[in-house]
Amino acid sequence: MVARRILIFGSTGSIGLQALDVCDRSDELEVVGLSAGTAWEPLVEQARALGVPRIALADAAAAAEASRAWPDGEVLSGPDGVAALVAESGPDLVLNAIVGSAGLLPTIATLGEGIDLALANKESLVAGGELVMALAEATGAQILPVDSEHAALHQLIAAERAAGPGTIERLTITASGGPFRGMTGEQLASVSVADALKHPTWEMGGKITIDSATLMNKGLELIEAHHLFGVRYEQIDVVVHPQSIIHGCVALCDGAVLAHLGLPDMRVPIAYALHHPNRTDLPVARLDLIAAGSLTFEPVDLEAFPCLRLAREAGLAGGTAPCILNAANEIAVHAFLSGRIAFTRIAEVIEATLESLDSRPLSEFEILFAADRTARETARGFLA
Ligand SMILES: NC(=O)c1ccc[n+]([C@@H]2O[C@H](COP(=O)([O-])OP(=O)(O)OC[C@H]3O[C@@H](n4cnc5c(N)ncnc54)[C@H](OP(=O)(O)O)[C@@H]3O)[C@@H](O)[C@H]2O)c1
Structure with a gap:
């Protein structure tokens, strides 16, 4: 072979x-x-x-x-x-x-x-x-x-497509809620970089760990899912699921809901993508439902974690708006990681950048690169 x-x-x-x-x-x-x-x-x-x-x-x-x-x-x-x-x-x-x-x-x-x-x-x-x-x-x-939620949805949708078009009603992406789940905006204003880097279920690089703490990661994943699966934003839900065992769900036209489960280990979605369409043996821990006990779900607190709202709005606006959101987020997260701004300033810098730049239609990559540069400069201006 x-x-x-x-x-x-x-x-x-x-x-x-x-x-x-x-x-x-x-x-x-x-x-x-x-x-x-x-x-x-x-x-x-x-x-x-x-x-x-x-x-x-x-x-x-x-x-x-x-x-x-x-x-x-x-x-x-x-x-x-x-x-x-x-x-x-x-x-x-x-x-x-x-x-x-x-x-x-x-x-x-x-x-x-x-x-x-x-x-x-x-x-x-x-x-x-x-x-x-x-x-x-x-x-x-x-x-x-390779994102675990999208790998889950990819598998569920692939299985369902055999049934023909138009059977999928909604997609659900789950969020662990990050290290600050349950905290208020006031409490979040004084969290430290070290606290934000302590993710409860996943071990990841610094930037995505902060994105998980602000819930911008779910906002980025919402936009990612919209493009990958050609599904309208109104059909995609984000649900907090602290155990990170269900990665994604697909709701169908007959009321059935398909879910993808597994213990959190990124080698599973990585191996899925690298071996696709085949499967391979992996020595990862196996899910034991009895040991897992209860799986719980709650809504996202959009007031304390406005990044998800900002991402949904940017996705709906389309054009260069998601690029502006992403660039401003990268600048703000970097500033937070280097101790220059408070945690809650991340969302404020992104919102101010989005408000001060118009979204333009995207017809070529040059427009995207220019929007990225401008958004970075604008966001840096708001850091001062
Ligand atoms: N980690 C996870 O569990 C996870 C899960 C789902 C999705 N993702 C996504 O996967 C991506 C990688 O995440 P990660 O956690 O693996 O990040 P990471 O640990 O920070 O690693 C980033 C990688 O990118 C390289 N890199 C950084 N800046 C670069 C640049 N300007 N040009 C070229 N290469 C550059 C780094 O090289 P150096 O070592 O030289 O800096 C490193 O190899 C992110 O988009 C993240 O959202 C990650």
Whole structure:
């Protein structure tokens, strides 16, 4: 059997490392290319260990260091390096596990070549969903979601599509509620960075952990689901489910509801995307319903956690609004992580940025890149 050739963007991060673990356990997957932002030492170590001939680093200085330390390999850099890594590695499937809108370029490069994309980088779809989905459609490339909720919905919808079109009424995405579930806006004003980084059920990179604490992560996932599954915003619900055992539900026209369950472990959706349409054995903990006891559900407190409302409004506005939301969020989260603003300022900075910039129709990626730049500058202005 010929192994599937996998290229991983963001292989030094939380998803990237778990993907390498999934690949390591399988004879069916061969890693052929790796990338990171600045972390050249672990990246070179990964390349050496896996016999990968080519890597890319977004940061030019880090790429120069990597070239000196690894003369036997090819080290690419910058936006051209992203395109060259995709073109020269000859992957069957690319995993995009970069954090933030920096992931947009690998998404475009992959889909533009007609190569299937396992997508963890939700920001690509949030910022440029219409254009990204149109590009995939034009080249025939598949997008396989790696987010656990979207991987769950992907499986449920695929099973239901056999029944014919028009049977799906609603989608539900679950949220753990994050570390601050139940707190009021007043209490949230004084939470620390360390508190916000303590996620109750998932271990993730810093940015998504803060997005989970503000519930912006669910807002980003709402927009992601709208684009991935072609479902109207009005048909997508977000429900707080602190146990994180049900990842997603699909409600059907006959009143039946299909749910996807499993203990929280990102290697499950990663393996689903990398092996699709096959399944593989994974040594993850198995769900024991009796041990799980009760599964509970509650509504999102939109007053204490306004980011979900902002995301829904931006999604409904369409055009460049979700890109503005995403860019402002990245700036505000970064400012919070570096101790420059309070937790509750994150939503305020995003709202102020959205209010001060008009949404424009999205007809090409250049419009998106310009909107991203302007939104970042505007959001930085509100940090002062
Ligand atoms: N972690 C999870 O459980 C989880 C679950 C669902 C979805 N996701 C999504 O998956 C994506 C990755 O999340 P993560 O938690 O794995 O993040 P992470 O741990 O912070 O890792 C991010 C990766 O992206 C690279 N990177 C950062 N900035 C870059 C840039 N400008 N250009 C190129 N590469 C860059 C990093 O390289 P360096 O090491 O050099 O910084 C690292 O390899 C996010 O979109 C997140 O929302 C994550």
